[in-house]
Amino acid sequence: MIKVKNLSFSYKQNPQVLSDIQLEFDQRSTAIIGQNGAGKTTFVKLLKGLLKPNAGQIVVKGQVIKEQTAAELSRTIGLVFQNPNDQIFKRSVLEEVMFGPLNIKMEKSEAKEKAIEALRLVGLEHQLDINPHDLSLSEKKLLCIASVIAMDTDIIIFDEPTIAQDSNGKEKIRRIIRTLKEKGKLVMTIIHDMDFVAENFERTIVFNQGRVLADGPTREVFSQKQELLRAKVEPPYITQLADKLGIPGTILTIDEFIAKYHSVK
Amino acid sequence: MKSISLYVNRNSFVHDVDPITKLIYIAFAILVPIIVPSFTISFICVGISLVLLAFAKVLRKTVPVFSFVFLVLITVVIIQGLFKPENETVLFQLGPITMYQEGLLFALTITLRVLTIVSAFMILVLTTKPSELVESLVRKGMSPSIGYMIVSVFQIIPEMMAAVSTITDAQRARGMETEGSFFVRFKAFLPLMGPVVLGALINTKERAMALEVRGFNSQVQKTYLYEEKTYAYSRLIRALLLLAIAGALVWRILS
Ligand SMILES: Nc1ncnc2c1ncn2[C@@H]1O[C@H](COP(=O)(O)OP(=O)(O)OP(=O)(O)O)[C@@H](O)[C@H]1O
Ligand SMILES: [Mg+2]
Numbered sequence: 001m002i003k004v005k006n007l008s009f010s011y012k013q014n015p016q017v018l019s020d021i022q023l024e025f026d027q028r029s030t031a032i033i034g035q036n037g038a039g040k041t042t043f044v045k046l047l048k049g050l051l052k053p054n055a056g057q058i059v060v061k062g063q064v065i066k067e068q069t070a071a072e073l074s075r076t077i078g079l080v081f082q083n084p085n086d087q088i089f090k091r092s093v094l095e096e097v098m099f100g101p102l103n104i105k106m107e108k109s110e111a112k113e114k115a116i117e118a119l120r121l122v123g124l125e126h127q128l129d130i131n132p133h134d135l136s137l138s139e140k141k142l143l144c145i146a147s148v149i150a151m152d153t154d155i156i157i158f159d160e161p162t163i164a165q166d167s168n169g170k171e172k173i174r175r176i177i178r179t180l181k182e183k184g185k186l187v188m189t190i191i192h193d194m195d196f197v198a199e200n201f202e203r204t205i206v207f208n209q210g211r212v213l214a215d216g217p218t219r220e221v222f223s224q225k226q227e228l229l230r231a232k233v234e235p236p237y238i239t240q241l242a243d244k245l246g247i248p249g250t251i252l253t254i255d256e257f258i259a260k261y262h263s264v265k
Numbered sequence: 266m267k268s269i270s271l272y273v274n275r276n277s278f279v280h281d282v283d284p285i286t287k288l289i290y291i292a293f294a295i296l297v298p299i300i301v302p303s304f305t306i307s308f309i310c311v312g313i314s315l316v317l318l319a320f321a322k323v324l325r326k327t328v329p330v331f332s333f334v335f336l337v338l339i340t341v342v343i344i345q346g347l348f349k350p351e352n353e354t355v356l357f358q359l360g361p362i363t364m365y366q367e368g369l370l371f372a373l374t375i376t377l378r379v380l381t382i383v384s385a386f387m388i389l390v391l392t393t394k395p396s397e398l399v400e401s402l403v404r405k406g407m408s409p410s411i412g413y414m415i416v417s418v419f420q421i422i423p424e425m426m427a428a429v430s431t432i433t434d435a436q437r438a439r440g441m442e443t444e445g446s447f448f449v450r451f452k453a454f455l456p457l458m459g460p461v462v463l464g465a466l467i468n469t470k471e472r473a474m475a476l477e478v479r480g481f482n483s484q485v486q487k488t489y490l491y492e493e494k495t496y497a498y499s500r501l502i503r504a505l506l507l508l509a510i511a512g513a514l515v516w517r518i519l520s
Pocket of ligand 1: 011014017034035036037038039040041042043082
Protein backbone atom coordinates (compact mmCIF):
# COMPACT_ATOMS: atom_id res chain seq x y z
CA MET A 1 0.00 0.00 0.00
CA ILE A 2 2.92 2.30 0.72
CA LYS A 3 6.34 2.22 -0.91
CA VAL A 4 9.20 4.26 0.46
CA LYS A 5 12.33 4.59 -1.65
CA ASN A 6 15.66 6.13 -0.61
CA LEU A 7 13.92 8.52 1.74
CA SER A 8 16.11 11.11 3.48
CA PHE A 9 15.09 14.08 5.55
CA SER A 10 16.46 16.81 7.80
CA TYR A 11 14.84 19.80 9.46
CA LYS A 12 16.30 22.87 7.75
CA GLN A 13 20.09 22.99 8.23
CA ASN A 14 20.04 20.51 11.10
CA PRO A 15 21.71 17.11 10.85
CA GLN A 16 20.00 14.33 8.95
CA VAL A 17 17.02 12.88 10.86
CA LEU A 18 16.24 10.08 8.39
CA SER A 19 18.79 8.54 6.06
CA ASP A 20 18.03 6.44 3.04
CA ILE A 21 14.94 4.60 4.28
CA GLN A 22 13.62 1.74 2.13
CA LEU A 23 10.32 0.24 3.24
CA GLU A 24 7.19 -1.33 1.88
CA PHE A 25 3.94 -1.60 3.76
CA ASP A 26 1.22 -4.16 3.16
CA GLN A 27 -1.98 -4.96 5.05
CA ARG A 28 -0.15 -6.32 8.09
CA SER A 29 -0.59 -4.32 11.27
CA THR A 30 2.78 -2.72 11.91
CA ALA A 31 4.51 -1.36 14.98
CA ILE A 32 7.30 1.18 14.68
CA ILE A 33 9.62 1.20 17.67
CA GLY A 34 12.92 2.83 18.59
CA GLN A 35 14.42 5.13 21.16
CA ASN A 36 13.42 8.78 21.64
CA GLY A 37 14.57 10.93 18.78
CA ALA A 38 15.06 7.99 16.41
CA GLY A 39 12.95 9.75 13.79
CA LYS A 40 9.67 7.83 14.07
CA THR A 41 7.37 10.83 14.26
CA THR A 42 9.27 12.53 11.47
CA PHE A 43 8.86 9.43 9.32
CA VAL A 44 5.08 9.27 9.68
CA LYS A 45 4.75 13.02 9.08
CA LEU A 46 6.54 12.45 5.79
CA LEU A 47 4.13 9.64 4.91
CA LYS A 48 1.28 11.97 5.72
CA GLY A 49 2.67 14.71 3.48
CA LEU A 50 3.08 17.20 6.34
CA LEU A 51 6.80 17.28 5.68
CA LYS A 52 8.51 17.08 2.30
CA PRO A 53 11.41 14.68 1.75
CA ASN A 54 14.84 16.10 0.91
CA ALA A 55 15.49 13.06 -1.22
CA GLY A 56 13.66 9.90 -2.21
CA GLN A 57 10.11 9.06 -2.99
CA ILE A 58 6.95 7.94 -1.24
CA VAL A 59 4.23 6.18 -3.20
CA VAL A 60 0.85 5.63 -1.57
CA LYS A 61 -1.63 3.36 -3.33
CA GLY A 62 0.20 3.82 -6.61
CA GLN A 63 0.40 7.59 -6.41
CA VAL A 64 3.53 9.62 -5.74
CA ILE A 65 2.59 11.81 -2.80
CA LYS A 66 4.77 14.68 -3.88
CA GLU A 67 2.09 15.49 -6.40
CA GLN A 68 -0.65 15.78 -3.78
CA THR A 69 -1.26 18.27 -1.03
CA ALA A 70 -1.55 17.04 2.54
CA ALA A 71 -5.25 17.84 2.37
CA GLU A 72 -5.80 15.62 -0.68
CA LEU A 73 -3.78 12.87 0.92
CA SER A 74 -5.98 12.98 4.02
CA ARG A 75 -8.61 10.91 2.19
CA THR A 76 -6.18 8.00 2.15
CA ILE A 77 -4.03 8.41 5.25
CA GLY A 78 -5.13 9.36 8.72
CA LEU A 79 -2.60 10.33 11.39
CA VAL A 80 -3.25 10.60 15.11
CA PHE A 81 -0.67 13.09 16.38
CA GLN A 82 1.68 12.25 19.21
CA ASN A 83 0.65 15.33 21.18
CA PRO A 84 -3.15 15.75 21.30
CA ASN A 85 -2.78 19.46 22.00
CA ASP A 86 -1.21 19.82 18.56
CA GLN A 87 -4.20 18.21 16.92
CA ILE A 88 -7.24 19.63 18.72
CA PHE A 89 -8.44 23.09 17.69
CA LYS A 90 -12.24 23.08 17.72
CA ARG A 91 -14.42 24.11 20.59
CA SER A 92 -16.58 21.06 21.11
CA VAL A 93 -15.92 17.36 20.96
CA LEU A 94 -18.46 16.79 18.20
CA GLU A 95 -17.18 19.68 16.04
CA GLU A 96 -13.65 18.39 16.42
CA VAL A 97 -14.57 14.94 15.14
CA MET A 98 -16.79 16.28 12.35
CA PHE A 99 -14.09 18.60 11.03
CA GLY A 100 -12.32 15.89 8.99
CA PRO A 101 -15.38 14.24 7.44
CA LEU A 102 -16.81 17.63 6.43
CA ASN A 103 -13.54 18.53 4.73
CA ILE A 104 -13.60 15.43 2.57
CA LYS A 105 -17.01 16.49 1.31
CA MET A 106 -19.23 14.23 3.35
CA GLU A 107 -22.84 15.31 3.80
CA LYS A 108 -23.46 16.96 7.15
CA SER A 109 -25.79 14.23 8.34
CA GLU A 110 -23.41 11.49 7.27
CA ALA A 111 -20.47 13.29 8.87
CA LYS A 112 -22.36 13.54 12.12
CA GLU A 113 -23.24 9.87 11.98
CA LYS A 114 -19.63 8.87 11.35
CA ALA A 115 -18.45 11.19 14.10
CA ILE A 116 -20.82 9.76 16.69
CA GLU A 117 -19.97 6.24 15.64
CA ALA A 118 -16.27 6.97 16.10
CA LEU A 119 -16.89 8.64 19.44
CA ARG A 120 -18.85 5.61 20.58
CA LEU A 121 -15.87 3.44 19.66
CA VAL A 122 -13.63 5.41 22.03
CA GLY A 123 -16.31 5.91 24.67
CA LEU A 124 -16.79 9.66 24.40
CA GLU A 125 -20.29 9.61 22.93
CA HIS A 126 -21.80 11.27 26.00
CA GLN A 127 -19.55 14.31 25.94
CA LEU A 128 -20.41 15.77 22.54
CA ASP A 129 -20.72 19.39 23.64
CA ILE A 130 -17.79 19.53 26.01
CA ASN A 131 -14.83 21.77 25.17
CA PRO A 132 -11.96 19.42 24.30
CA HIS A 133 -9.58 21.43 26.44
CA ASP A 134 -11.55 20.41 29.51
CA LEU A 135 -10.98 16.71 28.82
CA SER A 136 -8.24 14.77 30.56
CA LEU A 137 -5.09 13.90 28.61
CA SER A 138 -6.21 10.31 28.07
CA GLU A 139 -9.61 11.50 26.83
CA LYS A 140 -7.98 14.03 24.53
CA LYS A 141 -5.92 11.26 23.02
CA LEU A 142 -9.06 9.18 22.50
CA LEU A 143 -10.78 12.17 20.94
CA CYS A 144 -7.91 12.52 18.48
CA ILE A 145 -8.24 8.85 17.61
CA ALA A 146 -11.97 9.28 17.02
CA SER A 147 -11.49 12.31 14.80
CA VAL A 148 -9.17 10.35 12.54
CA ILE A 149 -11.29 7.18 12.52
CA ALA A 150 -14.33 9.21 11.48
CA MET A 151 -12.63 9.97 8.17
CA ASP A 152 -12.63 6.26 7.33
CA THR A 153 -9.24 6.25 5.58
CA ASP A 154 -7.61 3.07 4.25
CA ILE A 155 -4.43 3.75 6.15
CA ILE A 156 -4.38 4.83 9.79
CA ILE A 157 -1.25 5.80 11.69
CA PHE A 158 -1.18 6.20 15.47
CA ASP A 159 1.68 8.07 17.12
CA GLU A 160 1.91 6.62 20.63
CA PRO A 161 -1.79 5.97 21.22
CA THR A 162 -1.30 4.41 24.63
CA ILE A 163 0.34 7.34 26.41
CA ALA A 164 -1.59 8.33 29.53
CA GLN A 165 -4.00 5.37 29.15
CA ASP A 166 -4.84 3.05 32.04
CA SER A 167 -5.48 -0.62 31.33
CA ASN A 168 -9.05 0.21 30.43
CA GLY A 169 -7.92 2.75 27.85
CA LYS A 170 -5.33 0.37 26.46
CA GLU A 171 -8.01 -2.26 26.07
CA LYS A 172 -10.12 0.24 24.11
CA ILE A 173 -7.21 0.97 21.80
CA ARG A 174 -6.49 -2.72 21.38
CA ARG A 175 -10.11 -3.22 20.32
CA ILE A 176 -10.02 -0.27 17.95
CA ILE A 177 -6.89 -1.54 16.24
CA ARG A 178 -8.44 -4.98 15.85
CA THR A 179 -11.67 -3.53 14.42
CA LEU A 180 -9.77 -1.42 11.91
CA LYS A 181 -7.69 -4.41 10.86
CA GLU A 182 -10.80 -6.51 10.32
CA LYS A 183 -12.07 -3.82 7.99
CA GLY A 184 -8.93 -4.38 5.88
CA LYS A 185 -7.17 -1.16 6.81
CA LEU A 186 -3.44 -0.78 7.23
CA VAL A 187 -2.81 0.13 10.87
CA MET A 188 0.60 1.51 11.70
CA THR A 189 1.54 2.46 15.26
CA ILE A 190 4.52 4.17 16.81
CA ILE A 191 4.78 2.88 20.33
CA HIS A 192 7.10 2.45 23.31
CA ASP A 193 4.99 -0.16 25.13
CA MET A 194 6.66 -3.43 24.12
CA ASP A 195 4.01 -5.67 25.72
CA PHE A 196 1.46 -3.93 23.56
CA VAL A 197 3.63 -4.46 20.49
CA ALA A 198 4.11 -8.15 21.20
CA GLU A 199 0.42 -8.74 21.75
CA ASN A 200 -1.05 -6.73 18.90
CA PHE A 201 1.17 -6.32 15.86
CA GLU A 202 2.10 -8.75 13.14
CA ARG A 203 5.07 -6.78 11.92
CA THR A 204 7.61 -4.66 13.79
CA ILE A 205 10.07 -2.13 12.43
CA VAL A 206 12.93 -0.87 14.59
CA PHE A 207 14.22 2.64 13.94
CA ASN A 208 17.60 3.74 15.17
CA GLN A 209 19.23 7.09 14.47
CA GLY A 210 17.22 7.66 11.35
CA ARG A 211 17.72 4.20 9.87
CA VAL A 212 15.79 0.94 9.85
CA LEU A 213 17.72 -1.42 12.07
CA ALA A 214 15.38 -4.40 11.99
CA ASP A 215 12.18 -5.23 10.21
CA GLY A 216 10.06 -8.38 10.07
CA PRO A 217 7.41 -10.42 11.86
CA THR A 218 7.23 -9.26 15.47
CA ARG A 219 8.45 -12.57 16.86
CA GLU A 220 11.48 -12.54 14.61
CA VAL A 221 12.37 -8.98 15.51
CA PHE A 222 12.14 -9.65 19.24
CA SER A 223 14.52 -12.58 18.80
CA GLN A 224 17.27 -10.31 17.42
CA LYS A 225 18.79 -9.43 20.77
CA GLN A 226 21.85 -7.68 19.34
CA GLU A 227 19.84 -5.30 17.19
CA LEU A 228 17.42 -4.49 19.99
CA LEU A 229 20.29 -3.73 22.30
CA ARG A 230 21.80 -1.42 19.74
CA ALA A 231 18.48 0.35 19.25
CA LYS A 232 18.11 0.63 23.05
CA VAL A 233 14.83 -1.27 22.93
CA GLU A 234 13.91 -3.81 25.63
CA PRO A 235 11.87 -6.83 24.60
CA PRO A 236 8.75 -7.53 26.73
CA TYR A 237 9.58 -8.84 30.21
CA ILE A 238 7.91 -12.15 29.53
CA THR A 239 10.14 -12.58 26.46
CA GLN A 240 13.22 -11.81 28.52
CA LEU A 241 12.12 -14.13 31.30
CA ALA A 242 11.50 -17.01 28.91
CA ASP A 243 14.87 -16.39 27.32
CA LYS A 244 16.66 -16.35 30.69
CA LEU A 245 14.91 -19.60 31.68
CA GLY A 246 16.27 -21.15 28.53
CA ILE A 247 12.89 -21.75 26.93
CA PRO A 248 13.60 -22.27 23.21
CA GLY A 249 12.10 -19.96 20.62
CA THR A 250 10.83 -16.44 21.31
CA ILE A 251 7.88 -16.05 23.65
CA LEU A 252 5.72 -12.97 23.14
CA THR A 253 2.80 -13.23 25.52
CA ILE A 254 1.93 -14.61 28.94
CA ASP A 255 -0.42 -17.13 27.37
CA GLU A 256 2.36 -18.45 25.16
CA PHE A 257 4.63 -18.62 28.16
CA ILE A 258 2.16 -20.65 30.17
CA ALA A 259 1.50 -23.02 27.28
CA LYS A 260 5.23 -23.54 26.74
CA TYR A 261 5.81 -23.94 30.47
CA HIS A 262 3.22 -26.68 30.77
CA SER A 263 4.49 -28.50 27.70
CA VAL A 264 8.07 -28.42 28.98
CA LYS A 265 7.00 -29.69 32.40
CA MET B 266 12.53 29.57 23.17
CA LYS B 267 12.97 31.76 20.15
CA SER B 268 12.59 35.44 20.72
CA ILE B 269 12.28 38.33 18.36
CA SER B 270 15.16 40.53 19.15
CA LEU B 271 17.88 42.09 17.09
CA TYR B 272 20.53 41.14 19.61
CA VAL B 273 23.77 40.07 17.98
CA ASN B 274 26.11 37.97 20.05
CA ARG B 275 29.65 39.35 19.68
CA ASN B 276 32.65 39.87 21.85
CA SER B 277 33.27 43.54 22.40
CA PHE B 278 33.60 46.07 25.16
CA VAL B 279 30.29 47.61 24.04
CA HIS B 280 28.61 44.28 24.80
CA ASP B 281 30.27 44.26 28.19
CA VAL B 282 28.85 47.60 29.23
CA ASP B 283 25.79 47.25 31.44
CA PRO B 284 22.32 48.11 30.03
CA ILE B 285 21.73 51.01 32.40
CA THR B 286 24.80 52.83 31.13
CA LYS B 287 23.54 52.30 27.59
CA LEU B 288 20.18 53.78 28.58
CA ILE B 289 21.97 56.82 29.97
CA TYR B 290 23.90 57.05 26.73
CA ILE B 291 20.60 57.15 24.83
CA ALA B 292 19.40 59.96 27.07
CA PHE B 293 22.67 61.77 26.38
CA ALA B 294 22.45 61.30 22.62
CA ILE B 295 18.88 62.54 22.50
CA LEU B 296 19.06 65.39 25.00
CA VAL B 297 22.34 67.08 24.21
CA PRO B 298 21.57 67.86 20.55
CA ILE B 299 18.20 69.25 21.63
CA ILE B 300 19.66 71.41 24.35
CA VAL B 301 22.53 72.58 22.18
CA PRO B 302 21.00 72.99 18.72
CA SER B 303 24.13 73.00 16.62
CA PHE B 304 24.92 70.81 13.64
CA THR B 305 28.38 70.12 14.97
CA ILE B 306 27.07 68.64 18.20
CA SER B 307 24.56 66.45 16.33
CA PHE B 308 27.25 65.25 13.97
CA ILE B 309 29.50 64.44 16.89
CA CYS B 310 26.73 62.41 18.57
CA VAL B 311 25.98 60.40 15.44
CA GLY B 312 29.70 59.95 14.97
CA ILE B 313 30.20 58.59 18.48
CA SER B 314 27.31 56.16 18.04
CA LEU B 315 28.65 54.92 14.72
CA VAL B 316 32.11 54.41 16.16
CA LEU B 317 30.63 52.46 19.07
CA LEU B 318 28.58 50.33 16.69
CA ALA B 319 31.72 49.62 14.72
CA PHE B 320 33.59 48.59 17.86
CA ALA B 321 30.66 46.32 18.73
CA LYS B 322 31.14 44.68 15.29
CA VAL B 323 27.48 45.17 14.45
CA LEU B 324 27.75 47.98 11.93
CA ARG B 325 26.63 45.68 9.14
CA LYS B 326 23.40 44.85 11.02
CA THR B 327 22.45 48.50 11.06
CA VAL B 328 22.41 48.82 7.28
CA PRO B 329 18.77 47.69 6.79
CA VAL B 330 17.55 49.95 9.58
CA PHE B 331 19.50 52.95 8.36
CA SER B 332 18.40 52.38 4.77
CA PHE B 333 14.79 52.44 5.84
CA VAL B 334 15.32 55.59 7.91
CA PHE B 335 17.08 57.29 5.01
CA LEU B 336 14.25 56.47 2.67
CA VAL B 337 11.85 58.29 4.95
CA LEU B 338 14.21 61.18 5.58
CA ILE B 339 14.88 61.83 1.90
CA THR B 340 11.18 62.43 1.43
CA VAL B 341 11.31 64.91 4.30
CA VAL B 342 14.25 66.73 2.75
CA ILE B 343 12.55 67.00 -0.63
CA ILE B 344 9.22 68.13 0.70
CA GLN B 345 10.63 70.65 3.16
CA GLY B 346 13.22 71.93 0.72
CA LEU B 347 10.62 72.57 -1.94
CA PHE B 348 7.47 73.52 -0.07
CA LYS B 349 8.18 74.82 3.44
CA PRO B 350 6.08 78.01 3.85
CA GLU B 351 9.01 80.03 5.23
CA ASN B 352 11.12 79.25 2.19
CA GLU B 353 12.76 82.46 0.85
CA THR B 354 16.41 82.02 -0.03
CA VAL B 355 16.84 80.12 -3.26
CA LEU B 356 19.63 77.59 -3.06
CA PHE B 357 19.55 76.24 -6.59
CA GLN B 358 17.16 75.65 -9.45
CA LEU B 359 16.68 72.57 -11.60
CA GLY B 360 14.29 73.45 -14.37
CA PRO B 361 10.95 74.18 -12.73
CA ILE B 362 12.15 72.84 -9.35
CA THR B 363 13.46 75.32 -6.80
CA MET B 364 15.29 74.21 -3.66
CA TYR B 365 15.20 76.64 -0.72
CA GLN B 366 17.73 77.06 2.03
CA GLU B 367 15.32 77.38 4.98
CA GLY B 368 13.48 74.18 4.20
CA LEU B 369 16.69 72.30 3.57
CA LEU B 370 18.22 73.39 6.85
CA PHE B 371 15.08 72.49 8.72
CA ALA B 372 15.01 69.06 7.08
CA LEU B 373 18.67 68.59 7.88
CA THR B 374 17.96 69.32 11.54
CA ILE B 375 15.21 66.72 11.62
CA THR B 376 17.40 64.22 9.80
CA LEU B 377 20.24 64.62 12.22
CA ARG B 378 17.94 64.39 15.20
CA VAL B 379 16.40 61.15 13.93
CA LEU B 380 19.83 59.74 13.16
CA THR B 381 21.13 60.48 16.65
CA ILE B 382 18.12 58.78 18.20
CA VAL B 383 18.18 55.76 15.90
CA SER B 384 21.90 55.16 16.17
CA ALA B 385 21.88 55.48 19.97
CA PHE B 386 18.98 53.05 20.29
CA MET B 387 20.71 50.69 17.91
CA ILE B 388 23.61 50.37 20.33
CA LEU B 389 21.24 49.24 23.05
CA VAL B 390 19.14 46.94 20.88
CA LEU B 391 21.96 45.24 19.00
CA THR B 392 24.26 44.62 21.92
CA THR B 393 21.86 43.83 24.77
CA LYS B 394 19.58 40.84 25.28
CA PRO B 395 16.05 42.05 26.05
CA SER B 396 15.92 39.81 29.10
CA GLU B 397 19.16 41.25 30.38
CA LEU B 398 17.91 44.78 29.95
CA VAL B 399 14.71 43.97 31.80
CA GLU B 400 16.60 42.23 34.54
CA SER B 401 18.81 45.20 35.18
CA LEU B 402 15.75 47.42 35.32
CA VAL B 403 14.22 45.06 37.87
CA ARG B 404 17.44 45.31 39.86
CA LYS B 405 16.94 49.04 39.82
CA GLY B 406 13.51 48.60 41.37
CA MET B 407 11.07 47.95 38.53
CA SER B 408 8.35 45.45 39.49
CA PRO B 409 9.16 41.89 38.29
CA SER B 410 5.62 41.53 36.90
CA ILE B 411 6.10 44.47 34.59
CA GLY B 412 9.51 43.12 33.68
CA TYR B 413 7.99 39.76 32.84
CA MET B 414 5.34 41.46 30.73
CA ILE B 415 7.99 43.25 28.69
CA VAL B 416 9.95 40.05 28.10
CA SER B 417 6.78 38.20 27.09
CA VAL B 418 6.14 40.71 24.35
CA PHE B 419 9.41 39.67 22.77
CA GLN B 420 8.34 36.03 22.89
CA ILE B 421 4.69 36.15 21.98
CA ILE B 422 5.12 36.70 18.26
CA PRO B 423 7.42 33.73 17.59
CA GLU B 424 5.13 31.69 19.81
CA MET B 425 2.09 32.65 17.78
CA MET B 426 3.95 31.83 14.58
CA ALA B 427 4.70 28.38 15.96
CA ALA B 428 1.05 27.97 16.93
CA VAL B 429 -0.03 28.91 13.42
CA SER B 430 2.13 26.22 11.87
CA THR B 431 0.97 23.60 14.39
CA ILE B 432 -2.70 24.33 13.78
CA THR B 433 -2.21 24.48 10.03
CA ASP B 434 -0.71 21.01 10.20
CA ALA B 435 -3.66 19.77 12.24
CA GLN B 436 -6.08 21.23 9.71
CA ARG B 437 -4.46 19.98 6.54
CA ALA B 438 -3.91 16.59 8.16
CA ARG B 439 -7.67 16.35 8.22
CA GLY B 440 -8.42 17.54 4.77
CA MET B 441 -8.54 21.31 4.86
CA GLU B 442 -6.75 22.77 1.86
CA THR B 443 -4.10 25.24 3.01
CA GLU B 444 -1.63 25.05 0.16
CA GLY B 445 -1.84 26.54 -3.30
CA SER B 446 -3.26 29.77 -4.68
CA PHE B 447 -3.54 33.01 -2.77
CA PHE B 448 -7.30 32.54 -2.53
CA VAL B 449 -6.96 29.10 -0.94
CA ARG B 450 -4.49 30.43 1.61
CA PHE B 451 -6.66 33.41 2.36
CA LYS B 452 -9.66 31.17 2.96
CA ALA B 453 -7.55 29.02 5.28
CA PHE B 454 -6.43 32.06 7.23
CA LEU B 455 -9.71 32.89 8.94
CA PRO B 456 -10.39 29.52 10.60
CA LEU B 457 -6.85 29.80 11.93
CA MET B 458 -7.33 32.94 13.98
CA GLY B 459 -9.85 31.51 16.46
CA PRO B 460 -7.67 28.62 17.64
CA VAL B 461 -4.48 30.71 17.66
CA VAL B 462 -5.95 33.41 19.87
CA LEU B 463 -7.76 30.92 22.06
CA GLY B 464 -4.61 28.84 22.37
CA ALA B 465 -2.63 31.92 23.36
CA LEU B 466 -5.17 32.66 26.09
CA ILE B 467 -5.05 29.11 27.39
CA ASN B 468 -1.26 29.30 27.35
CA THR B 469 -1.40 32.49 29.34
CA LYS B 470 -3.52 30.86 32.00
CA GLU B 471 -1.23 27.86 32.23
CA ARG B 472 1.86 30.03 32.24
CA ALA B 473 0.44 32.06 35.11
CA MET B 474 -0.03 28.85 37.06
CA ALA B 475 3.44 27.64 36.14
CA LEU B 476 4.90 30.92 37.38
CA GLU B 477 2.84 30.71 40.54
CA VAL B 478 3.96 27.20 41.47
CA ARG B 479 7.53 28.20 40.96
CA GLY B 480 7.22 31.04 43.41
CA PHE B 481 7.12 34.02 41.06
CA ASN B 482 5.10 36.00 43.60
CA SER B 483 7.16 35.03 46.60
CA GLN B 484 8.22 38.03 48.62
CA VAL B 485 11.77 36.96 49.37
CA GLN B 486 14.77 38.45 47.62
CA LYS B 487 15.10 36.85 44.20
CA THR B 488 18.33 35.60 42.75
CA TYR B 489 18.97 36.88 39.26
CA LEU B 490 19.67 34.63 36.31
CA TYR B 491 22.33 36.80 34.77
CA GLU B 492 25.34 37.97 36.62
CA GLU B 493 25.20 41.71 36.95
CA LYS B 494 27.48 43.25 34.38
CA THR B 495 30.07 45.37 36.02
CA TYR B 496 32.10 47.00 33.35
CA ALA B 497 35.17 48.50 34.91
CA TYR B 498 34.54 52.02 33.67
CA SER B 499 30.74 52.03 33.99
CA ARG B 500 30.70 54.61 36.75
CA LEU B 501 33.12 56.84 34.95
CA ILE B 502 31.16 56.66 31.71
CA ARG B 503 27.86 57.33 33.44
CA ALA B 504 29.34 60.26 35.29
CA LEU B 505 30.78 61.74 32.11
CA LEU B 506 27.52 61.33 30.24
CA LEU B 507 25.48 62.95 33.00
CA LEU B 508 28.06 65.68 33.29
CA ALA B 509 27.80 66.33 29.56
CA ILE B 510 24.02 66.64 29.81
CA ALA B 511 24.33 68.98 32.78
CA GLY B 512 27.04 70.97 31.00
CA ALA B 513 24.82 71.39 27.97
CA LEU B 514 22.01 72.66 30.21
CA VAL B 515 24.28 75.15 31.92
CA TRP B 516 25.58 76.41 28.59
CA ARG B 517 22.02 76.82 27.37
CA ILE B 518 20.92 78.77 30.43
CA LEU B 519 23.96 81.06 30.42
CA SER B 520 23.94 81.90 26.75
N1 LIG C 1 10.37 20.64 14.14
C1 LIG C 1 11.61 20.21 14.35
N2 LIG C 1 12.67 21.01 14.07
C2 LIG C 1 13.93 20.58 14.25
N3 LIG C 1 14.26 19.37 14.70
C3 LIG C 1 13.26 18.51 15.00
C4 LIG C 1 11.88 18.88 14.84
N4 LIG C 1 11.11 17.85 15.21
C5 LIG C 1 11.96 16.88 15.59
N5 LIG C 1 13.25 17.27 15.46
C6 LIG C 1 14.45 16.44 15.75
O1 LIG C 1 14.43 15.32 14.89
C7 LIG C 1 14.86 14.14 15.57
C8 LIG C 1 13.80 13.05 15.43
O2 LIG C 1 12.62 13.47 16.09
P1 LIG C 1 11.29 12.61 16.08
O3 LIG C 1 10.24 13.41 16.75
O4 LIG C 1 11.01 12.14 14.72
O5 LIG C 1 11.71 11.39 17.01
P2 LIG C 1 10.81 10.22 17.58
O6 LIG C 1 11.43 8.95 17.15
O7 LIG C 1 9.38 10.44 17.24
O8 LIG C 1 11.03 10.39 19.15
P3 LIG C 1 10.00 10.17 20.37
O9 LIG C 1 10.02 8.71 20.69
O10 LIG C 1 10.61 10.96 21.47
O11 LIG C 1 8.67 10.68 19.95
C9 LIG C 1 15.12 14.55 17.00
O12 LIG C 1 16.50 14.72 17.15
C10 LIG C 1 14.40 15.88 17.15
O13 LIG C 1 15.07 16.70 18.05
MG1 LIG D 1 7.69 10.83 18.29
